[in-house]
Amino acid sequence: xxxNDRPSLxxxxxxxxxxVAPGTNAAGSSGGDIPAAGAGGDTPAAGGENAVEYSTGTTxxxxxxxxxxxxxxxxxxxxxxxxxxxxxxxxVEQVHPTAAVTIAGSVGAAQAYLKQLRAEADLYENxxxxxxxxxxxxxxxxxxxxxxxxxxxxxxxxxAHDDGDGVEPHLYxxxxxxxxxxxxxxxxxxxxxxxxxxxxxxxxxxxxxxxSAVPTAVDAVLAASERDTASxxxxxxxxxxxxxxxxxxxxxTGALMNGAAGGVR
Amino acid sequence: xxxSQQQAYDRGITIFSPDGRLYQVEYAREAVKRGTAAxxxxxxxxxxxxxxxxxxxxxxxxESVEKIHKADDHLxxxxxxxxxxxxxxxxxxxxxxxxxxxxxxxxxxxETLTKAITDNIQEFTQTGGxxxxxxxxxxxxxxxGGEPRLFETDPSGTPYEWKAVAVGGNQxxxxxxxxxxxxxxxxxxxxxxxxxxALAATADGDLTPEGMSAATIDAETATFEALERxxxxxxxxxHGLLDEGSESDEE
Numbered sequence: 001x002x003x004n005d006r007p008s009l010x011x012x013x014x015x016x017x018x019x020v021a022p023g024t025n026a027a028g029s030s031g032g033d034i035p036a037a038g039a040g041g042d043t044p045a046a047g048g049e050n051a052v053e054y055s056t057g058t059t060x061x062x063x064x065x066x067x068x069x070x071x072x073x074x075x076x077x078x079x080x081x082x083x084x085x086x087x088x089x090x091x092v093e094q095v096h097p098t099a100a101v102t103i104a105g106s107v108g109a110a111q112a113y114l115k116q117l118r119a120e121a122d123l124y125e126n127x128x129x130x131x132x133x134x135x136x137x138x139x140x141x142x143x144x145x146x147x148x149x150x151x152x153x154x155x156x157x158x159x160a161h162d163d164g165d166g167v168e169p170h171l172y173x174x175x176x177x178x179x180x181x182x183x184x185x186x187x188x189x190x191x192x193x194x195x196x197x198x199x200x201x202x203x204x205x206x207x208x209x210x211x212s213a214v215p216t217a218v219d220a221v222l223a224a225s226e227r228d229t230a231s232x233x234x235x236x237x238x239x240x241x242x243x244x245x246x247x248x249x250x251x252x253t254g255a256l257m258n259g260a261a262g263g264v265r
Numbered sequence: 266x267x268x269s270q271q272q273a274y275d276r277g278i279t280i281f282s283p284d285g286r287l288y289q290v291e292y293a294r295e296a297v298k299r300g301t302a303a304x305x306x307x308x309x310x311x312x313x314x315x316x317x318x319x320x321x322x323x324x325x326x327x328e329s330v331e332k333i334h335k336a337d338d339h340l341x342x343x344x345x346x347x348x349x350x351x352x353x354x355x356x357x358x359x360x361x362x363x364x365x366x367x368x369x370x371x372x373x374x375x376e377t378l379t380k381a382i383t384d385n386i387q388e389f390t391q392t393g394g395x396x397x398x399x400x401x402x403x404x405x406x407x408x409x410g411g412e413p414r415l416f417e418t419d420p421s422g423t424p425y426e427w428k429a430v431a432v433g434g435n436q437x438x439x440x441x442x443x444x445x446x447x448x449x450x451x452x453x454x455x456x457x458x459x460x461x462x463a464l465a466a467t468a469d470g471d472l473t474p475e476g477m478s479a480a481t482i483d484a485e486t487a488t489f490e491a492l493e494r495x496x497x498x499x500x501x502x503x504h505g506l507l508d509e510g511s512e513s514d515e516e
Contacts, residue, residue, distance in 0.1 A: 124369075128377055132369075139370035161410075 057230025059192030060102035068241035069155030081230035099156025104190035192224025293420035296399030318476035345433030346400030375406030387422025435467035471508035
Protein backbone atom coordinates (compact mmCIF):
# COMPACT_ATOMS: atom_id res chain seq x y z
CA UNK A 1 0.00 0.00 0.00
CA UNK A 2 2.84 2.34 -0.65
CA UNK A 3 1.39 5.46 -2.22
CA ASN A 4 4.44 5.67 -4.43
CA ASP A 5 3.28 2.48 -6.11
CA ARG A 6 0.29 4.20 -7.62
CA PRO A 7 0.22 4.06 -11.37
CA SER A 8 1.03 7.22 -13.19
CA LEU A 9 -1.39 8.70 -15.67
CA UNK A 10 1.48 10.28 -17.45
CA UNK A 11 2.54 8.94 -20.80
CA UNK A 12 6.02 7.87 -19.99
CA UNK A 13 6.78 10.99 -18.02
CA UNK A 14 6.26 13.78 -20.50
CA UNK A 15 5.01 14.84 -23.84
CA UNK A 16 8.48 14.61 -25.28
CA UNK A 17 8.33 12.09 -28.09
CA UNK A 18 11.03 13.80 -30.07
CA UNK A 19 13.52 13.14 -27.35
CA VAL A 20 14.75 16.57 -26.34
CA ALA A 21 15.48 15.23 -22.89
CA PRO A 22 18.82 13.41 -22.63
CA GLY A 23 18.65 9.66 -22.91
CA THR A 24 15.14 9.58 -24.29
CA ASN A 25 13.76 9.59 -27.76
CA ALA A 26 10.56 9.01 -29.64
CA ALA A 27 10.64 5.30 -28.98
CA GLY A 28 11.48 5.54 -25.33
CA SER A 29 8.94 8.12 -24.36
CA SER A 30 5.83 6.11 -24.99
CA GLY A 31 6.19 3.71 -22.15
CA GLY A 32 9.90 3.10 -22.53
CA ASP A 33 9.40 -0.17 -24.36
CA ILE A 34 12.53 -0.22 -26.39
CA PRO A 35 15.93 1.00 -25.26
CA ALA A 36 17.27 3.82 -27.36
CA ALA A 37 20.05 3.07 -29.81
CA GLY A 38 22.10 5.91 -28.43
CA ALA A 39 21.56 5.13 -24.74
CA GLY A 40 23.24 1.89 -23.84
CA GLY A 41 22.90 2.02 -20.08
CA ASP A 42 26.26 1.01 -18.58
CA THR A 43 28.12 1.04 -21.83
CA PRO A 44 29.34 4.23 -23.47
CA ALA A 45 26.78 5.69 -25.85
CA ALA A 46 27.31 4.45 -29.35
CA GLY A 47 28.44 7.28 -31.55
CA GLY A 48 28.82 9.69 -28.68
CA GLU A 49 32.07 11.12 -27.47
CA ASN A 50 33.33 7.65 -26.65
CA ALA A 51 32.65 6.22 -30.07
CA VAL A 52 35.58 4.19 -31.30
CA GLU A 53 34.68 3.91 -34.91
CA TYR A 54 33.45 6.73 -37.02
CA SER A 55 33.62 6.93 -40.74
CA THR A 56 31.32 7.76 -43.59
CA GLY A 57 33.42 5.77 -46.03
CA THR A 58 30.72 4.17 -48.12
CA THR A 59 28.52 4.65 -51.14
CA UNK A 60 24.81 3.91 -50.83
CA UNK A 61 22.12 4.72 -53.37
CA UNK A 62 18.34 4.46 -53.54
CA UNK A 63 16.11 4.61 -56.62
CA UNK A 64 12.33 4.87 -56.83
CA UNK A 65 10.65 2.66 -59.44
CA UNK A 66 6.93 2.43 -60.14
CA UNK A 67 6.69 -1.03 -58.56
CA UNK A 68 9.16 -0.63 -55.69
CA UNK A 69 12.48 0.76 -54.54
CA UNK A 70 16.03 -0.37 -55.30
CA UNK A 71 18.74 0.15 -52.69
CA UNK A 72 22.40 -0.58 -53.35
CA UNK A 73 25.68 -0.16 -51.47
CA UNK A 74 29.35 -0.99 -51.88
CA UNK A 75 30.90 -3.75 -49.72
CA UNK A 76 33.94 -2.04 -48.20
CA UNK A 77 34.44 -1.18 -44.54
CA UNK A 78 37.37 1.12 -43.91
CA UNK A 79 39.14 2.78 -41.03
CA UNK A 80 39.07 6.47 -41.76
CA UNK A 81 38.94 5.67 -45.45
CA UNK A 82 42.64 4.72 -45.40
CA UNK A 83 42.64 1.05 -44.54
CA UNK A 84 40.21 -1.55 -45.84
CA UNK A 85 39.12 -3.33 -42.68
CA UNK A 86 36.56 -5.61 -44.31
CA UNK A 87 35.84 -6.48 -47.94
CA UNK A 88 32.49 -8.23 -47.54
CA UNK A 89 30.14 -6.00 -45.59
CA UNK A 90 26.37 -5.89 -46.12
CA UNK A 91 25.29 -2.31 -45.60
CA VAL A 92 21.63 -2.68 -46.53
CA GLU A 93 19.31 -4.46 -44.15
CA GLN A 94 15.61 -5.26 -43.96
CA VAL A 95 13.82 -3.46 -41.11
CA HIS A 96 10.16 -4.14 -41.98
CA PRO A 97 8.37 -6.73 -44.17
CA THR A 98 8.48 -4.30 -47.10
CA ALA A 99 11.25 -1.84 -46.23
CA ALA A 100 15.03 -1.76 -45.94
CA VAL A 101 17.67 0.72 -44.83
CA THR A 102 21.16 1.44 -46.14
CA ILE A 103 23.75 2.62 -43.66
CA ALA A 104 26.71 4.96 -43.97
CA GLY A 105 28.64 6.13 -40.93
CA SER A 106 29.69 4.62 -37.63
CA VAL A 107 29.25 0.83 -37.66
CA GLY A 108 28.33 0.49 -33.99
CA ALA A 109 25.75 3.25 -34.08
CA ALA A 110 24.32 1.94 -37.33
CA GLN A 111 23.91 -1.58 -35.98
CA ALA A 112 22.20 -0.34 -32.83
CA TYR A 113 19.98 1.88 -34.96
CA LEU A 114 18.90 -0.98 -37.22
CA LYS A 115 18.08 -3.21 -34.25
CA GLN A 116 15.98 -0.52 -32.66
CA LEU A 117 14.11 0.37 -35.84
CA ARG A 118 13.34 -3.33 -36.46
CA ALA A 119 12.04 -3.65 -32.90
CA GLU A 120 9.82 -0.59 -33.39
CA ALA A 121 8.36 -2.01 -36.62
CA ASP A 122 7.78 -5.46 -35.10
CA LEU A 123 6.19 -4.09 -31.92
CA TYR A 124 3.89 -1.81 -33.90
CA GLU A 125 2.75 -4.71 -36.08
CA ASN A 126 2.28 -7.13 -33.17
CA UNK A 127 0.29 -4.63 -31.13
CA UNK A 128 -1.97 -3.40 -33.91
CA UNK A 129 -2.25 -6.34 -36.26
CA UNK A 130 -1.17 -4.33 -39.27
CA UNK A 131 2.12 -3.21 -40.71
CA UNK A 132 3.62 0.18 -40.14
CA UNK A 133 3.10 2.54 -43.05
CA UNK A 134 6.17 4.12 -44.63
CA UNK A 135 5.05 7.44 -43.19
CA UNK A 136 5.10 5.97 -39.68
CA UNK A 137 8.30 3.99 -40.21
CA UNK A 138 10.19 6.98 -41.57
CA UNK A 139 8.87 9.25 -38.81
CA UNK A 140 10.09 6.88 -36.11
CA UNK A 141 13.23 6.17 -38.13
CA UNK A 142 14.17 9.84 -38.19
CA UNK A 143 13.27 10.48 -34.54
CA UNK A 144 15.42 7.65 -33.16
CA UNK A 145 18.31 8.66 -35.39
CA UNK A 146 18.83 11.97 -33.60
CA UNK A 147 22.35 12.26 -32.31
CA UNK A 148 23.71 9.19 -34.10
CA UNK A 149 26.54 9.54 -36.66
CA UNK A 150 24.68 7.55 -39.32
CA UNK A 151 23.29 8.66 -42.70
CA UNK A 152 20.68 6.11 -43.77
CA UNK A 153 18.47 5.83 -46.81
CA UNK A 154 15.10 4.22 -46.07
CA UNK A 155 13.25 2.60 -48.95
CA UNK A 156 9.93 0.80 -48.74
CA UNK A 157 6.51 0.27 -50.23
CA UNK A 158 2.99 0.76 -48.91
CA UNK A 159 0.07 -1.21 -50.31
CA ALA A 160 -1.89 0.92 -52.78
CA HIS A 161 -4.47 3.05 -51.04
CA ASP A 162 -7.31 1.72 -53.20
CA ASP A 163 -6.54 -1.90 -52.13
CA GLY A 164 -5.58 -2.68 -55.73
CA ASP A 165 -2.53 -4.60 -56.89
CA GLY A 166 -0.29 -1.55 -57.13
CA VAL A 167 2.13 -0.28 -54.51
CA GLU A 168 3.20 3.14 -53.34
CA PRO A 169 7.00 3.24 -53.22
CA HIS A 170 8.77 5.66 -50.88
CA LEU A 171 12.40 6.66 -50.46
CA TYR A 172 13.62 8.83 -47.58
CA UNK A 173 16.94 10.41 -46.79
CA UNK A 174 17.43 10.58 -43.02
CA UNK A 175 20.08 12.47 -41.09
CA UNK A 176 21.56 12.51 -37.61
CA UNK A 177 19.77 15.72 -36.66
CA UNK A 178 16.43 13.96 -37.06
CA UNK A 179 15.85 15.24 -40.57
CA UNK A 180 13.64 13.33 -42.97
CA UNK A 181 13.40 14.20 -46.65
CA UNK A 182 11.33 12.15 -49.05
CA UNK A 183 12.99 11.67 -52.43
CA UNK A 184 10.74 11.18 -55.43
CA UNK A 185 13.49 9.87 -57.74
CA UNK A 186 16.88 8.88 -56.30
CA UNK A 187 19.33 9.66 -53.51
CA UNK A 188 22.89 8.80 -52.50
CA UNK A 189 24.80 8.99 -49.20
CA UNK A 190 28.33 8.30 -47.97
CA UNK A 191 31.73 9.48 -49.10
CA UNK A 192 31.04 8.34 -52.68
CA UNK A 193 27.74 10.15 -52.93
CA UNK A 194 28.93 12.89 -55.30
CA UNK A 195 30.23 10.43 -57.88
CA UNK A 196 27.18 8.18 -57.50
CA UNK A 197 24.80 11.12 -57.83
CA UNK A 198 26.46 12.10 -61.11
CA UNK A 199 25.90 8.62 -62.49
CA UNK A 200 22.28 8.53 -61.28
CA UNK A 201 21.59 11.98 -62.70
CA UNK A 202 22.53 10.67 -66.14
CA UNK A 203 21.07 7.16 -66.02
CA UNK A 204 17.95 7.31 -63.83
CA UNK A 205 14.72 6.56 -65.67
CA UNK A 206 11.68 8.04 -63.96
CA UNK A 207 9.41 5.61 -65.85
CA UNK A 208 11.46 2.55 -64.94
CA UNK A 209 10.53 -0.51 -62.91
CA UNK A 210 12.60 -2.30 -60.28
CA UNK A 211 14.34 -4.59 -62.79
CA SER A 212 15.43 -1.71 -64.99
CA ALA A 213 16.57 0.32 -61.97
CA VAL A 214 18.92 -2.41 -60.71
CA PRO A 215 21.64 -1.92 -63.41
CA THR A 216 21.45 1.85 -62.84
CA ALA A 217 21.99 1.39 -59.12
CA VAL A 218 24.91 -0.99 -59.72
CA ASP A 219 26.50 1.44 -62.19
CA ALA A 220 26.25 4.28 -59.68
CA VAL A 221 27.94 2.28 -56.90
CA LEU A 222 30.64 1.01 -59.30
CA ALA A 223 31.33 4.55 -60.53
CA ALA A 224 31.82 5.70 -56.95
CA SER A 225 33.99 2.65 -56.23
CA GLU A 226 36.32 3.71 -59.07
CA ARG A 227 37.05 7.13 -57.60
CA ASP A 228 36.24 7.02 -53.87
CA THR A 229 38.97 5.23 -51.90
CA ALA A 230 36.56 4.37 -49.09
CA SER A 231 34.15 2.53 -51.41
CA UNK A 232 34.60 -0.70 -53.34
CA UNK A 233 34.85 -4.51 -53.22
CA UNK A 234 31.56 -5.11 -55.03
CA UNK A 235 27.89 -4.22 -54.69
CA UNK A 236 24.94 -5.36 -52.61
CA UNK A 237 21.56 -4.76 -54.21
CA UNK A 238 18.19 -4.91 -52.43
CA UNK A 239 14.90 -5.01 -54.33
CA UNK A 240 12.07 -3.74 -52.14
CA UNK A 241 8.64 -4.62 -53.53
CA UNK A 242 5.22 -5.68 -52.28
CA UNK A 243 6.66 -9.22 -52.01
CA UNK A 244 9.30 -8.14 -49.52
CA UNK A 245 13.02 -7.46 -49.59
CA UNK A 246 15.37 -9.50 -51.79
CA UNK A 247 19.09 -8.96 -51.46
CA UNK A 248 21.84 -10.07 -53.87
CA UNK A 249 25.64 -9.85 -53.93
CA UNK A 250 27.67 -8.64 -56.88
CA UNK A 251 31.43 -8.61 -57.40
CA UNK A 252 33.64 -5.61 -58.18
CA THR A 253 32.70 -5.79 -61.87
CA GLY A 254 28.99 -5.76 -61.07
CA ALA A 255 28.53 -9.45 -61.96
CA LEU A 256 26.05 -11.47 -59.89
CA MET A 257 27.61 -13.76 -57.29
CA ASN A 258 26.05 -17.01 -56.06
CA GLY A 259 23.67 -16.93 -53.17
CA ALA A 260 21.70 -14.19 -51.54
CA ALA A 261 23.46 -11.77 -49.26
CA GLY A 262 23.34 -12.86 -45.66
CA GLY A 263 22.79 -10.59 -42.77
CA VAL A 264 19.18 -9.65 -43.33
CA ARG A 265 16.73 -10.55 -40.61
CA UNK B 266 -26.15 -6.07 3.39
CA UNK B 267 -23.14 -8.28 3.52
CA UNK B 268 -21.60 -10.42 6.15
CA SER B 269 -18.36 -9.32 7.71
CA GLN B 270 -16.34 -11.87 5.80
CA GLN B 271 -17.42 -10.48 2.46
CA GLN B 272 -16.74 -6.92 3.54
CA ALA B 273 -13.10 -7.78 4.02
CA TYR B 274 -12.84 -8.38 0.29
CA ASP B 275 -14.33 -4.94 -0.35
CA ARG B 276 -11.45 -3.11 1.20
CA GLY B 277 -8.66 -3.64 -1.26
CA ILE B 278 -9.19 -3.54 -4.98
CA THR B 279 -6.29 -5.89 -5.49
CA ILE B 280 -7.88 -8.70 -3.47
CA PHE B 281 -10.07 -11.31 -5.10
CA SER B 282 -13.05 -12.65 -3.22
CA PRO B 283 -13.10 -16.46 -2.82
CA ASP B 284 -15.47 -16.71 -5.77
CA GLY B 285 -13.11 -14.73 -7.98
CA ARG B 286 -14.70 -11.30 -7.94
CA LEU B 287 -13.19 -7.88 -7.50
CA TYR B 288 -15.81 -6.03 -5.53
CA GLN B 289 -14.32 -2.58 -5.97
CA VAL B 290 -14.39 -2.96 -9.73
CA GLU B 291 -18.02 -4.07 -9.54
CA TYR B 292 -18.85 -1.09 -7.34
CA ALA B 293 -17.19 1.15 -9.91
CA ARG B 294 -19.61 -0.25 -12.48
CA GLU B 295 -22.43 0.77 -10.15
CA ALA B 296 -21.00 4.30 -10.16
CA VAL B 297 -21.35 4.30 -13.94
CA LYS B 298 -25.03 3.39 -13.62
CA ARG B 299 -25.59 6.33 -11.29
CA GLY B 300 -24.60 8.72 -14.07
CA THR B 301 -26.83 9.90 -16.89
CA ALA B 302 -26.82 7.88 -20.09
CA ALA B 303 -24.54 8.22 -23.08
CA UNK B 304 -25.17 6.52 -26.43
CA UNK B 305 -22.96 5.76 -29.40
CA UNK B 306 -24.05 4.51 -32.82
CA UNK B 307 -22.01 3.50 -35.84
CA UNK B 308 -23.55 3.98 -39.29
CA UNK B 309 -21.96 3.50 -42.71
CA UNK B 310 -21.71 7.28 -43.09
CA UNK B 311 -20.25 8.10 -39.70
CA UNK B 312 -20.43 7.72 -35.93
CA UNK B 313 -22.84 9.45 -33.58
CA UNK B 314 -22.47 10.23 -29.88
CA UNK B 315 -25.30 11.59 -27.74
CA UNK B 316 -25.71 12.06 -24.02
CA UNK B 317 -28.21 13.33 -21.52
CA UNK B 318 -26.92 15.52 -18.72
CA UNK B 319 -28.48 16.48 -15.43
CA UNK B 320 -28.88 20.13 -14.45
CA UNK B 321 -29.08 20.58 -10.67
CA UNK B 322 -30.89 23.90 -10.94
CA UNK B 323 -32.20 26.16 -13.66
CA UNK B 324 -29.44 28.55 -12.60
CA UNK B 325 -26.71 26.14 -13.65
CA UNK B 326 -25.02 26.98 -16.94
CA UNK B 327 -25.98 24.09 -19.21
CA GLU B 328 -22.69 24.21 -21.15
CA SER B 329 -20.80 23.33 -17.96
CA VAL B 330 -22.24 19.80 -18.02
CA GLU B 331 -19.68 18.19 -20.30
CA LYS B 332 -20.53 14.68 -21.45
CA ILE B 333 -19.05 14.70 -24.96
CA HIS B 334 -15.49 15.70 -25.64
CA LYS B 335 -13.42 16.13 -28.78
CA ALA B 336 -10.19 14.11 -28.43
CA ASP B 337 -8.73 14.84 -31.86
CA ASP B 338 -10.07 15.97 -35.24
CA HIS B 339 -11.37 12.49 -35.99
CA LEU B 340 -12.14 11.28 -32.45
CA UNK B 341 -14.85 11.96 -29.90
CA UNK B 342 -15.41 10.61 -26.39
CA UNK B 343 -18.73 10.40 -24.51
CA UNK B 344 -18.65 9.69 -20.79
CA UNK B 345 -20.94 8.28 -18.11
CA UNK B 346 -20.32 8.02 -14.39
CA UNK B 347 -17.92 10.04 -12.28
CA UNK B 348 -17.31 13.16 -14.37
CA UNK B 349 -14.03 14.00 -12.64
CA UNK B 350 -12.63 10.52 -13.24
CA UNK B 351 -13.75 10.68 -16.85
CA UNK B 352 -11.96 13.99 -17.36
CA UNK B 353 -8.61 12.39 -16.54
CA UNK B 354 -9.18 9.70 -19.14
CA UNK B 355 -10.36 12.22 -21.71
CA UNK B 356 -7.21 14.23 -21.16
CA UNK B 357 -5.19 11.08 -21.53
CA UNK B 358 -6.94 10.36 -24.83
CA UNK B 359 -6.13 13.86 -26.06
CA UNK B 360 -2.46 13.59 -25.12
CA UNK B 361 -2.19 10.09 -26.54
CA UNK B 362 -3.61 11.30 -29.86
CA UNK B 363 -0.95 14.01 -30.04
CA UNK B 364 1.88 11.68 -28.98
CA UNK B 365 0.89 9.27 -31.74
CA UNK B 366 1.01 12.06 -34.31
CA UNK B 367 4.47 13.13 -33.15
CA UNK B 368 5.73 9.57 -32.98
CA UNK B 369 4.40 8.14 -36.24
CA UNK B 370 3.34 11.19 -38.23
CA UNK B 371 -0.14 9.66 -38.48
CA UNK B 372 -3.48 10.11 -36.76
CA UNK B 373 -4.09 7.49 -34.05
CA UNK B 374 -6.74 4.92 -34.95
CA UNK B 375 -9.72 4.39 -32.68
CA GLU B 376 -8.76 0.89 -31.55
CA THR B 377 -5.19 1.84 -30.65
CA LEU B 378 -6.39 4.84 -28.66
CA THR B 379 -9.04 2.78 -26.87
CA LYS B 380 -6.52 0.13 -25.86
CA ALA B 381 -4.11 2.75 -24.54
CA ILE B 382 -6.92 4.07 -22.33
CA THR B 383 -8.10 0.64 -21.16
CA ASP B 384 -4.53 -0.46 -20.36
CA ASN B 385 -4.34 2.57 -18.10
CA ILE B 386 -7.71 1.82 -16.49
CA GLN B 387 -6.57 -1.75 -15.83
CA GLU B 388 -3.52 -0.54 -13.90
CA PHE B 389 -5.91 0.99 -11.40
CA THR B 390 -7.50 -2.42 -10.69
CA GLN B 391 -4.22 -4.07 -9.75
CA THR B 392 -2.26 -1.43 -7.90
CA GLY B 393 -2.30 -0.99 -4.14
CA GLY B 394 -3.62 2.30 -2.79
CA UNK B 395 -5.46 3.21 -5.95
CA UNK B 396 -9.15 3.06 -6.76
CA UNK B 397 -10.71 2.12 -10.09
CA UNK B 398 -12.10 4.73 -12.47
CA UNK B 399 -15.83 5.17 -11.77
CA UNK B 400 -16.71 5.89 -15.37
CA UNK B 401 -17.30 4.32 -18.75
CA UNK B 402 -16.24 5.95 -22.00
CA UNK B 403 -17.58 5.62 -25.51
CA UNK B 404 -14.75 6.30 -27.92
CA UNK B 405 -15.90 7.06 -31.45
CA UNK B 406 -13.70 7.73 -34.43
CA UNK B 407 -13.18 7.46 -38.15
CA UNK B 408 -10.01 5.60 -39.05
CA UNK B 409 -7.71 6.01 -42.02
CA GLY B 410 -9.70 4.97 -45.08
CA GLY B 411 -12.97 6.34 -43.72
CA GLU B 412 -13.96 3.45 -41.47
CA PRO B 413 -16.26 4.43 -38.58
CA ARG B 414 -15.43 2.70 -35.27
CA LEU B 415 -17.06 2.71 -31.84
CA PHE B 416 -15.56 1.34 -28.60
CA GLU B 417 -16.59 1.16 -24.96
CA THR B 418 -14.25 1.13 -21.96
CA ASP B 419 -15.47 -0.15 -18.60
CA PRO B 420 -13.99 0.21 -15.08
CA SER B 421 -12.21 -3.16 -15.30
CA GLY B 422 -10.15 -1.90 -18.25
CA THR B 423 -11.71 -4.16 -20.87
CA PRO B 424 -12.25 -2.67 -24.34
CA TYR B 425 -15.41 -3.64 -26.28
CA GLU B 426 -16.32 -2.73 -29.85
CA TRP B 427 -19.96 -2.02 -30.71
CA LYS B 428 -22.27 -1.16 -33.58
CA ALA B 429 -24.44 0.71 -31.10
CA VAL B 430 -24.19 0.90 -27.34
CA ALA B 431 -25.54 2.73 -24.30
CA VAL B 432 -23.80 3.26 -20.96
CA GLY B 433 -24.89 4.97 -17.75
CA GLY B 434 -28.25 5.25 -16.04
CA ASN B 435 -31.10 3.10 -17.39
CA GLN B 436 -28.63 1.52 -19.77
CA UNK B 437 -30.90 -1.51 -20.32
CA UNK B 438 -33.81 0.56 -21.64
CA UNK B 439 -31.55 2.46 -24.03
CA UNK B 440 -29.81 -0.70 -25.27
CA UNK B 441 -33.20 -2.35 -25.91
CA UNK B 442 -34.22 0.59 -28.08
CA UNK B 443 -30.89 0.42 -29.96
CA UNK B 444 -31.36 -3.30 -30.61
CA UNK B 445 -34.88 -2.74 -31.96
CA UNK B 446 -33.93 0.18 -34.17
CA UNK B 447 -30.43 -0.60 -35.44
CA UNK B 448 -31.44 -2.31 -38.70
CA UNK B 449 -31.41 -0.20 -41.85
CA UNK B 450 -29.43 2.67 -40.41
CA UNK B 451 -27.72 4.42 -43.29
CA UNK B 452 -27.06 8.05 -42.62
CA UNK B 453 -25.67 10.02 -39.71
CA UNK B 454 -29.11 11.57 -39.32
CA UNK B 455 -30.63 8.08 -38.93
CA UNK B 456 -28.04 7.50 -36.22
CA UNK B 457 -28.89 10.74 -34.42
CA UNK B 458 -32.57 9.88 -34.47
CA UNK B 459 -32.00 6.44 -32.95
CA UNK B 460 -29.59 7.89 -30.40
CA UNK B 461 -32.18 10.40 -29.21
CA UNK B 462 -34.85 7.69 -29.13
CA ALA B 463 -32.58 5.55 -26.96
CA LEU B 464 -31.92 8.48 -24.62
CA ALA B 465 -35.65 9.16 -24.49
CA ALA B 466 -36.13 5.56 -23.36
CA THR B 467 -33.95 6.33 -20.33
CA ALA B 468 -36.00 9.44 -19.50
CA ASP B 469 -39.56 8.10 -19.71
CA GLY B 470 -40.12 9.22 -23.28
CA ASP B 471 -39.54 12.94 -23.41
CA LEU B 472 -36.32 14.93 -23.52
CA THR B 473 -35.37 18.53 -23.08
CA PRO B 474 -32.42 19.91 -25.01
CA GLU B 475 -31.03 21.60 -21.88
CA GLY B 476 -28.21 19.49 -20.53
CA MET B 477 -28.14 17.28 -23.61
CA SER B 478 -25.24 17.05 -25.99
CA ALA B 479 -24.53 15.29 -29.27
CA ALA B 480 -21.75 15.06 -31.81
CA THR B 481 -21.06 13.37 -35.13
CA ILE B 482 -17.93 12.21 -36.89
CA ASP B 483 -18.59 12.00 -40.61
CA ALA B 484 -16.91 9.07 -42.39
CA GLU B 485 -15.99 11.13 -45.45
CA THR B 486 -14.49 14.15 -43.72
CA ALA B 487 -13.36 12.30 -40.55
CA THR B 488 -14.17 15.45 -38.61
CA PHE B 489 -15.70 15.71 -35.14
CA GLU B 490 -18.61 18.13 -35.03
CA ALA B 491 -20.63 18.96 -31.94
CA LEU B 492 -24.30 19.83 -32.42
CA GLU B 493 -25.59 23.16 -31.20
CA ARG B 494 -28.28 22.93 -28.55
CA UNK B 495 -30.76 24.50 -30.99
CA UNK B 496 -29.97 21.73 -33.50
CA UNK B 497 -30.58 19.11 -30.82
CA UNK B 498 -33.91 20.79 -30.04
CA UNK B 499 -34.84 20.72 -33.73
CA UNK B 500 -34.03 17.01 -33.97
CA UNK B 501 -36.09 16.23 -30.85
CA UNK B 502 -38.98 18.28 -32.19
CA UNK B 503 -38.83 16.60 -35.58
CA HIS B 504 -38.95 13.13 -34.07
CA GLY B 505 -41.63 13.97 -31.50
CA LEU B 506 -39.32 13.45 -28.55
CA LEU B 507 -39.48 16.97 -27.18
CA ASP B 508 -40.94 17.34 -23.72
CA GLU B 509 -44.10 19.44 -24.14
CA GLY B 510 -43.36 21.53 -21.08
CA SER B 511 -39.96 22.66 -22.20
CA GLU B 512 -39.00 25.59 -24.39
CA SER B 513 -36.25 24.69 -26.78
CA ASP B 514 -33.49 27.25 -27.15
CA GLU B 515 -34.10 27.89 -30.80
CA GLU B 516 -33.28 31.30 -32.16
